Every structure is written in C-alpha cells, then in structure tokens.
Amino acid sequence: MAIIDIDFDFRQDSKCGDPDTDSQKLYEAHKFLWSKELPNGKIFTLEIKGDSYGRFLIRNNLCMNLSSDRMCPHFDGKYSNKFDGWLSDLEKEELKHKVRTIGGHIVFPAHKKNGFTINQARGVSRIICDRFDLTLECIRRFYRDEESPLSKTLTNYKDFFDLFIDFKGYVDFFHLQDFIDQQEQVEFSLPFDNFNRPPLPQTIDEYKQYKEHTIDLMKKRNKRILENLYQIN
Structure with a gap:
C-alpha cells in the first residue's frame, strides 16, 4: 500500500460494521503509516495479526499488541437517542463518513492491563464520552505528570507512551498537530472547563459546532497523512 485513499470510508470494508475490529484495509493502513522511526530513535515494526473470528x-516489536480505534464519536443512536433530530440525515452521514476515514483512526494498546484498556476507559467515562480532544488532553497531562480522568489507565500503559518521549513526540508521530495550538494546548471541539462541564453537546448549536470542528480536524489530518506519504515516496 504505497498510497492511502484519504476519503475511503472503512465501514465499506467491515463485515461486522466495526472497522476497528475487522477491516483489513484499515489495519494495512495503520501498519503502513506507523511502521517508522519513533521519537526515541527506535524503529517501530508492525505486523497484522488475525484470529479465527476475523478480528x-x-x-x-516494542510493546503489547495494538488495535485500531475510531478517534471521534458521532453520538448518533447513542445516549438513549438524545440527539435524534439535532442534525439532518445528510449532516449525520457527513460526520459518520469523515470519522471513518484514515484521519479518524489511531492505535492504542489492545489488551487490558490492571483495568480497562484506553479505548474502553475513554468510552465508558462519563467525563470523556469517547471524545478524542478530551482524551488528548488527558494524554497531554500524563506527559506533564498531571492528574486527569484517565490518569490511572494511561499510567498502566506507560511503556507505550514512553516510546514517544513527550507530548510533542506523540502528537508529531500520529500527525495530530492540528489538534493543538502553538503552545501545545488542545483545541477543544466544545467549551472546556477542566472536565467539569458535561462532555456531550448540550444544544443543537453545540452539536453542529462539534460536527464542523470534528470534520475540519479529519480533513486536516487526512491532508497531513497524505503529504507525509508523498514525502516518503
């Protein structure tokens, strides 16, 4: 895979409806993108491993197995259908499509370690609700030895985060530069008050704001990924 189609919706390559579980194309993209030199100078060598269930x-070569994770939730059909009617069908599908392109995916350690995985912890947390901007803020604080709602879980996977040396190393490695500002502060999709306000959109306008910001981030990250591939080739 020399070039990745940054507009490809990996839902089209999933039999179970969850590309993070069974999309061969998604895992090939991850392998291609992240098999490279780490900030610590070591080479990250990745290989795809399948099981008899198609997962x-x-x-x-450096830490436990990794798995794919969709970074940004769309909220549709979740939370007792709270958001029904807040976006048009066209708006909902636009968001669902963008978060399932390669720019909407990242990898985390796959297996439980003294509790939830990172993927699970950010999904079940009522303070995070699977939002990647809030997850990234927790990761930023982890590198600064500051507390966050995901501190315990992230600490369990310190060996993984040590591969990237610091927050900038993590951001640069995974092409997340557009998720932060020049001071390395996270650019939040919704107003942020130190994890005190509810993480879900509270109004239709907030949902639309979240949608537009998320789609913009996906476009920018896809562009970075593509530009990086052309530099390599």
Missing part, C-alpha cells in the same frame, strides 16, 4: 490486532 485483527497489530503485533509490534
């Missing part, structure tokens, strides 16, 4: 993992 994929990523085996590597």
Whole structure:
C-alpha cells in the first residue's frame, strides 16, 4: 500500500460494521503509516495479526499488541437517542463518513492491563464520552505528570507512551498537530472547563459546532497523512 485513499470510508470494508475490529484495509493502513522511526530513535515494526473470528490486532516489536480505534464519536443512536433530530440525515452521514476515514483512526494498546484498556476507559467515562480532544488532553497531562480522568489507565500503559518521549513526540508521530495550538494546548471541539462541564453537546448549536470542528480536524489530518506519504515516496 504505497498510497492511502484519504476519503475511503472503512465501514465499506467491515463485515461486522466495526472497522476497528475487522477491516483489513484499515489495519494495512495503520501498519503502513506507523511502521517508522519513533521519537526515541527506535524503529517501530508492525505486523497484522488475525484470529479465527476475523478480528485483527497489530503485533509490534516494542510493546503489547495494538488495535485500531475510531478517534471521534458521532453520538448518533447513542445516549438513549438524545440527539435524534439535532442534525439532518445528510449532516449525520457527513460526520459518520469523515470519522471513518484514515484521519479518524489511531492505535492504542489492545489488551487490558490492571483495568480497562484506553479505548474502553475513554468510552465508558462519563467525563470523556469517547471524545478524542478530551482524551488528548488527558494524554497531554500524563506527559506533564498531571492528574486527569484517565490518569490511572494511561499510567498502566506507560511503556507505550514512553516510546514517544513527550507530548510533542506523540502528537508529531500520529500527525495530530492540528489538534493543538502553538503552545501545545488542545483545541477543544466544545467549551472546556477542566472536565467539569458535561462532555456531550448540550444544544443543537453545540452539536453542529462539534460536527464542523470534528470534520475540519479529519480533513486536516487526512491532508497531513497524505503529504507525509508523498514525502516518503
């Protein structure tokens, strides 16, 4: 895979409806993108591992297996259908499509370690509700030895985060530069008050704001990924 189609919706390559579980194309993209030199100078070597149930993992040479994770939720059909009617069908599908392109996916350690995985912890947390901007803020604080709602879980996977040395190393490695500002502060999709306000959109306008900001981030990250591939080739 020399070039990745940054507009491809990996839902089209999933039999179970969850590309993070069974999309061969998604895992091939992850392998291609993240098999490279780490900020610590070591080479990250990734291989795709499948099981008899059609689920994929990523085996590597430096830490436990990794798995794909959709970074940004769309909220549709969740939370007792709270958001029904807040976006048009066209708006909902636009958001669902963008978060399922390669720019909407990242990898985390796949297996439980003294509790939830990172993927699970950010999904079940009522303070995070699976939002990647809030997850990224927790990761930023982890590198600064500051507390966050995900502190315990992230600490369990310190060996993974140590591969990237610091927050900038993590951001640069995964092409997340557009998720932060020049002071390395996270650019939030909704108003942020130190994890005190509810993480879900509270009004239709907030939902639309979240949608537009998320789609913009996906477009920018896809562009960075593509530009990086052309530099490599």
